[in-house]
Amino acid sequence: MAQLIFGKSLTRKIIFTSDKEFFEALGFLCNTNNRIKLVLERNDEQGAWAPEGRMEFIFR
Secondary structure (H helix, E strand, C coil), X not given: CCCCEECCCCCCCEECXXXXXXXXXXXXXXXXXXXXXXXXXXXXXXXXXXXXEEEEECCC
């Protein structure tokens, strides 16, 4: 079973209702035809407290 709730804030969470919904969203993000890029920035190597993940959307 996949993790279905992401986020710690009461108002800023992503909640999936089922494994099917989670994997459909994950498939969309991983599909290169969607022009979405997931980036891990190693900010912790430059003094920040942790690395950061970003999602870049390319509009054309």
